[in-house]
Amino acid sequence: MASFVQNLWESIFTPGPTPTLLVATNVTFACLQVVLLVLLIATYSIHLVILSCLCAGLWWSINWFAAELKMAQEKEEREMARAQQRASQHVTEDSETEVETVVSKDKPKTGSKEVEPIQQAGELKQRVDRSPETKSAVSTEDEWEKVSENEKEKDK
Structure with a gap:
């Protein structure tokens, strides 16, 4: 009984559902x-x-939830084992780098995730500024000066 309580206390601080914690939950x-x-x-x-x-x-x-979590952990462990097995097969004496190259000789299907360049349909044109004033004349500072002049005229 003392070891069960000790295991239960330790399982609280262990991530995931432990067998001791599940037993305690089911009994409760x-x-x-x-x-x-x-x-x-x-x-x-x-x-x-x-x-x-x-x-x-x-x-x-x-x-x-505990059963689903256990299945997910087992699946992750199997994938890690496969990845380690593949890595051990691909490692050479000269290099520790893994390189897997997949070349597709078929044309990409519609809806593929590959990016294809899009051709432009026409020329890009710059906008023409038709106002005779310079660009600095349209600044906010000039606008504030116009507003202050209008207020002075109203006061008169």
Whole structure:
């Protein structure tokens, strides 16, 4: 019992669901279901049925998530093993660099992720400034001067 408690304490700080943590979770939910059943028998309250359903759903979802996480970790471990196996096959004595080249001789299909250059349809033209004033004449400073002149004329 002492080793279980110690393993449970250590599993709290271990990422992912550990077997000890899953056992503790399942025992806790089973005890909660028993308590809810006893209270249901004692009180005949619909609230306890609803709480029991919520508890069962949460219990199932936690176990489902732990199983999915375990499958994902196993898949990742298999992929890592494959990658290491491929790396050991491709490493040469002169170089530790892996290079895999895939050359496709077929034309890319429609909707491919390859980038194709787009040809321009016409020439690019510069816009012509038709105002006789220079570009600096249209600055904000000149606009503020015009505003201040208009305000002076209104005051007169």
